[in-house]
Amino acid sequence: MDDIARYNKERWEALSAAKVAFSRPRLDLDATSARKLVDPYDVMGDVNGKNVLCLASGGGQQSAAFALLGAKVTVFDLSDTQLERDRTALTHYGLDARLIQGDMRDLSSLDEQYFDLVWHAFSINFIPDSGAVFDQVAWVIRLGGQYRMEWHNPFLVDADAATWTGAGYRINRPYGDGEIVVENTTWEFEDDQSQVQKVEGPREFNHTLSTVMNGLATRGFNLMGLWETTYDDLDPHAEPGTWAHMVQVLPPMLVLWAKFQEQSKPDALKG
Numbered sequence: 001m002d003d004i005a006r007y008n009k010e011r012w013e014a015l016s017a018a019k020v021a022f023s024r025p026r027l028d029l030d031a032t033s034a035r036k037l038v039d040p041y042d043v044m045g046d047v048n049g050k051n052v053l054c055l056a057s058g059g060g061q062q063s064a065a066f067a068l069l070g071a072k073v074t075v076f077d078l079s080d081t082q083l084e085r086d087r088t089a090l091t092h093y094g095l096d097a098r099l100i101q102g103d104m105r106d107l108s109s110l111d112e113q114y115f116d117l118v119w120h121a122f123s124i125n126f127i128p129d130s131g132a133v134f135d136q137v138a139w140v141i142r143l144g145g146q147y148r149m150e151w152h153n154p155f156l157v158d159a160d161a162a163t164w165t166g167a168g169y170r171i172n173r174p175y176g177d178g179e180i181v182v183e184n185t186t187w188e189f190e191d192d193q194s195q196v197q198k199v200e201g202p203r204e205f206n207h208t209l210s211t212v213m214n215g216l217a218t219r220g221f222n223l224m225g226l227w228e229t230t231y232d233d234l235d236p237h238a239e240p241g242t243w244a245h246m247v248q249v250l251p252p253m254l255v256l257w258a259k260f261q262e263q264s265k266p267d268a269l270k271g
Helices: 003-017 031-038 062-068 080-093 130-140 209-217 243-249
Strands: 051-055 072-077 098-101 115-120 141-152 186-190 196-200 221-228 253-260
Touching (some): 031 062, 062 080, 209 253
Parallel strands (some): 072 098
Antiparallel strands (some): 141 253, 221 253
16 A cells, blocks of 8 residues: 555545545435436446446445345445445345455456446545556456446536636636645535534545546447536525535536447557
């Protein structure tokens, strides 16, 4: 484990202990809501009996959803506390999964070409080189398997509701890969008891659209779809200068689904 992983593990243990939204087990799921949680765009098909890897996806949310849908679930996450949240959720439903602590850049403890689906939560922005993760995914996924990932919209990494000018939001960070350096690295959020928590966040890194798309293409992944994350429960008349207004103007996350078809790598993108 390198310095980045050690630091980010420490930060995620603290965030999980403070009950950040990503660390609250879903104890209210049924088959319908479970599918909507993990496949809102109706892409993945039937996962009953399939081998599913929830990659960097601890917290007791997606693991429970996939187990309820009949999948054989493995959760791989950096944070021990996040994995405990999975244990809580699975116990609640009387289900089980394999829980493994580790860095997403090293999946050597998993079997080659084993998974039918790798469901990657919003986490690749916590490592500096997305290609290192794509190499690992390509190793554990079977031919024809699906890979779902979510990452920060690379054009909007410095979007901040506080920059509202009366006419728009200020976006002026040079576009490119690399560490996202900001003055205030504290995450402020309400926990599950509506108490405001302030916790130092992990180190984060930007991955441009071309880096991600070409990184997948060179490894044999074919795009199935790309979506901007939207929020159905937000007030369409939210006040400008608030988070609820900003994310309706500037979609903060991108989600893609791809299929692993190694034999179909474009020659122009090889090597």
